Amino acid sequence: MPLGSRAAAFAAFTASIVSLALQSAPGLAAEVPTLPGVTASQLAVTDAVPATATPASDNADQILDQAAADQADEQVAYPTLAAAVADQSIPSNTDEDLRCLAGAIYFESRGEPLSGQLAVAEVILNRTKSRRFGGSVCDVITQKGQFSFVRGGVMPSAPSNDDWRTAMAVAKVAMKDAWETDASNALYFHHRSMGRAAGVRVASIGNHVFFR
Secondary structure: OOHHHHHHHHHHHHHHHHHHHHHHOOOHHHHOOOEOOEOHHHHHHHHHOOOOOOOHHHHHHHHHHHHHHHHHHHOOOOOOHHHHHHOOOOOOOOOHHHHHHHHHHHHHHOOOOHHHHHHHHHHHHHHHOOOOOOOOHHHHHHOOOOOOOOEOOEOOOOOOOHHHHHHHHHHHHHHHOOOOOOOOOOOEEEEHHHOOOOOOEEEEEOOEEEEO
16 A cells, blocks of 8 residues: 555544544533523633632631620729729629638638728738649638638638628729728738738838738
């Protein structure tokens, strides 16, 4: 067979093979439905457009705004300590640390000015942050030899009267850090009648001297 005839025959054979392959396995164009006036390339571009999503930064800003609002609700600015104390509600069920702190305020400083009662609470809270004392309010108060009203590591029950309710309110003010006290750095206090303190004097409020 002449060379030209063989080339023509091979070309015809190749064309027939390609035709059969296209008929048995439809390509991408055959799979995409034809829409009036829309080409396959246009459909591909449309599918590639991502869905619109809310930026993560917007969600973060909303969370921060809510956190700031919650913090503002907790940090109420009071004109006086008396106003802060009067604003505290006394729940029927209180947690253990709040009861212990109120008990210490009641037995150690009832009858003292509110600033003196708050200073006593501050000493106890400061002790919870120091490694030299117990880690919780109740542990600090019931530590052996620290508070004279504690007997055998047990706090006595306080009567439900006005002094007790005031002590509870002062304890809440102290735990919320809702009012600044002059004894903010004190770790100890004693009655004036006991003479000069061995530590650094921080404040003198009512009948008590506070020091560290």
